[in-house]
Amino acid sequence: MTSLLRLLTGQLRAAPRTISRETIAITLANGQSVEVLRVRDPRARRIKLSVDERGPRLTLPMRASDIAGQRFVIQHGEWLLAQIASAGTDAPSLQVHVSTSIPLRGHDMPLRWQVARYLRLQLEDDALVVAAPETVNAKALQRALRDFYEGQARADVGRWLPKYLPGLPRAPSRLRYRVMSSQWGSLAPDGALSLDLSLVLAPPAAFEYVLVHELCHLIHADHSRAFWREVEARCPDWRDQREYFRASGRALKAGLRRLIADDK
Template sequence: MSRLVKERWLELAGSNGQPLLIRIIDVARTRHLRLSLGRDGPRLTKPRWVPLYEAAAFAEHKREWLEAVISEQAQRRPPIDWPQGLPAGAPANLPLRGELIPLHLADAPRPSVVLRGDGLHLALPPRLPAQRQRIAAGQLRTFLEAQMRADVAAMMPAYVERLGRAPTHLRIRPLRSLWGSLSARDHLSLDLALVMAAPAALEYVLVHELAHLFERNHGPDFWALVARLLPDFRDRQQLLRSEGERVKSALALALAR
């Protein structure tokens, strides 16, 4: 695991004349410069040995891309609408497969969740708000996992056939920071939040982890294998980066107990 050791700020002149602040984070174990946009704003992760002027030059080279991502994020559809206590009839929504779908809340003696053409229908027994949220979290987690298992089941066979090898176990659960992992015993873990992102992002993570069946690192041979399996993987990486924080936040809110 990388360890954050120092944090500084870099100010660039934005194309609109406004300053563009970027948080610079020195990391003990990394080899590359990386610019990203998270919930806390732009950040540039760099190896400790890379001088600040070199990091600043890298950020300036990527400035137009960063401004485009910031603009896209600002214009993106509104975030998840999650009313406290989930009262019946309250307006709500939930991301699913890259789309923000309506969530219809209703009272019922027994909880249920059903996906229909007009959105997701969630029925909850009349309880105190905290109890309703706990019940909703259980229902939604079961529903989302079933949806994602169906998506993975549709995507995986073609790649397994090409590779001639498959994971020995699949686990889908919320992951704090990772999108997926493959254990030494070939147990595949995927982040449940991926079912909320566009299917192209889920497919990229799936292929990424399947490639680890043969290449256990992120060296040139690994990326060459990913490219053979998924030629547009870089576009999918960018999609995941732009959607990632939003869907992880949405899942955390929906499953809060």
Template sequence: MSMTGQDDYLELSTPSGGAIKVRRSSHPRARRLRLTVTSSGAHLTYPEGTHPAQVFAFLRQHGEWLESKLDELHLDHDGPPPLLPGAPTLIPLRGETTQLIWRQGVYPRIELVDDKLVLTLPKPHNEQSLGAARSLLHSFLQAQIRRDVSRWFARYTPELNLAPTGLRIKPLKSLWGSLDSRDCVTLDLALALAPPEALKYVVVHELCHLRIRDHSPRFWALVASLYPDWKTQRDWLKTRGHALKAELGRLIT
């Protein structure tokens, strides 16, 4: 095992003689080591101050699991693999690696069962059922965001003594969120794939615009007063955001 670049990556040797490149990063609020795998690759996060030997040992311990998950994704080309009718795949969901599987059933539905996201659709699983699957995924991801956001609106709006007039959730090309002239908040649907902490930062960011419409030092001071960890989450989105938006694209479009 070795470190590459500016110590942002680890390389794990495989029994077949190959190497797996794993992006690594520390997180000040992390309580445990966490290894996630999506079509953008492997990512290892760990609490600040974790000894390198512990990081290496954790990665070696999960080497076989990591190799098998990457094999499932067939990561031999650029960009996420297409969503295929009936074919299991791995996706990020709330910052965790989640397996998306298909089942046969009379009534279309989507639900979390243990650590799997299960799509139930009538057979045959073909291009027609793929459209239904995308619609179910869209609704499910929206519901995930609304559940969290409703809680955070209730927490932060009393502190600001201001509240948005509404909430829209949809895919956004480059932004993560916005606040329009009528005080309606719009959030990127891809945030359902990110850790809840990253979504929370975007929510706080937009709520603070209810009071201060620019990005002046006064604005960032207000953000920090409500959510001190905002810089970590902003940096996470800058680093991982492109991959999340690509993941959303293959799931719903």
């Protein structure tokens, strides 16, 4: 009946307001231009500026003007630049036939470009040889690089996993590599193990610590003292590796996203 009255009287329900996103360039007080994702969110109650591995994000309530948002970013310009540097979102993306290296296992691996008819990535003499057409599709190159990183990650875990399996109640049911926003790994109730693909960019000791951490959840599902005893028995320097991720983790994730352009 209520819906019928609205129809007859012309008092139709207002369409629900949705979140809108737009990337804009803002010039800071020092003259530097920064790209910011401007998000209008009907749930937002105040203007908010944040930075993660995907870059700066300006959240505006529906009532806030674009000018107010711009002024807010400029006002917090110094903080924003410091956060961008910390998050590593200013890391260079892959430039076809130009970039000279990519990060891998805590170091920069040299790149050697070759002009070829078809795209192909191959490891040769401690360098990654990229055979590609001069006008190679950027998305195709990003997919190929992601496949390369996943292959390297699988090779690392393949070397480490056998030595830990005898001390576990069971093996992981399956293993997959994902681009994660905040986590480094997760273990599902069915024993499926997920690892962040950016781990292969970290020093091997740090990557192996995350593997050990998730494997120990097969013994203890929580983070109790018993759990940490299991971790320490297998990885005595786990505290050092955890500090590494606290200091460099955001830049690590940002670096991978810049290379493979994964915005999920």
